[in-house]
Amino acid sequence: MDTLLKDGAPRINKNFVSWFMEKRNVDMIDELKCVSQGCSCEVTKYEKYDVNGFRFHTETHQKGRANPKTINTGVFTKGANNFDYYGRLQSVYELTFNRTNVQLNFVVFKCHWFDPIGGQRSDKSIGLVEVKPSTTYSGADVFVVAHQAKQVYYLPYPCQKAELKGWEVVFQVSPHGNLPIPSDDDYNNIDPPEFEAAYEACNEVYQQAAAQWNRQNTAYMAYIGEMMISMSTAAEPNGHGYAEGIAVGV
Incomplete structure (x- = not known):
């Protein structure tokens, strides 16, 4: 199709579009004749x-x-x-x-x-x-x-x-x-050994991602806890604690 559009059909020194436009007087359906005119x-x-x-x-x-x-x-x-x-x-x-x-x-x-x-x-x-x-x-x-x-x-x-x-x-x-x-076909084309191998590979990736998320979440929660303790201690004049206006966004 690429060659036909660029160079035309064999033994025709015109590209397909130009050749098709000249066929307006040929007996064809109205829709096709409409398209032939560009x-x-x-x-x-x-x-x-x-x-x-x-x-x-x-x-x-x-x-x-x-x-x-x-x-x-x-x-x-x-x-x-x-x-x-x-x-x-x-x-x-x-x-x-x-x-x-x-x-x-x-x-x-x-x-x-x-x-x-x-x-x-x-x-x-x-x-x-x-x-x-x-x-x-x-x-x-x-x-x-x-x-x-x-x-x-x-x-x-x-x-x-x-x-x-x-x-x-x-x-x-x-x-x-x-x-x-x-x-x-959704079930008959499944090869059990290959499916099992693919499942194990995906499960390994999931477990690695979950472990990384757990480590990050644990460190983050520890940081939040330390920050809350620090703010609470700083806000205790004369032993009377208060925490007005303290907001922590997670």
Whole structure:
């Protein structure tokens, strides 16, 4: 498709867009003829867009949100070459095709796609998909029709071992109001030894994080206790203690 758009079909010295525009007199449906004449020069741009039960945000909009509770920039789509494409949403454009007696509106997403080969790996036995956001898809077709997009989010590993550094786990987001229906494949594809190993690795990370939190919490509470004793002692003239106006924020 990249070659077709840039250089045209074999033995045709025109790119696909120019060739398609010349087909306006060919017998075709009105909608296709409308698209063949190109879109209006006026394009509407959005920072967020709802489609397929998902609410997408561009990266610019996401970074401008104060204390966001969700990250809505992850995009996933199936490619025609049997590759899965993962990326982040950069821009949303609404194109208007109105150069014939029919008007059509298309919304497209411009995304930063990760490399589907060097920036992606998976383990089907446990349903794990990982991506490396630092990689970039080398193709020119960075746009996808909004209705072909699904939402995902990426979670980095808390443990940055050499084999995990730079990789993030992909989580599929369910459309609003639609929970995924369990299937037999959700259970039949699980390899017990590998699942057990993955569980032990995750549990080890959790235990390390919990132990670190407990040490920090114990030290912090000891500090608060010492501070309270110090303030209480300083506020005892002639042996009569008082603690008016003392507030401790935790």
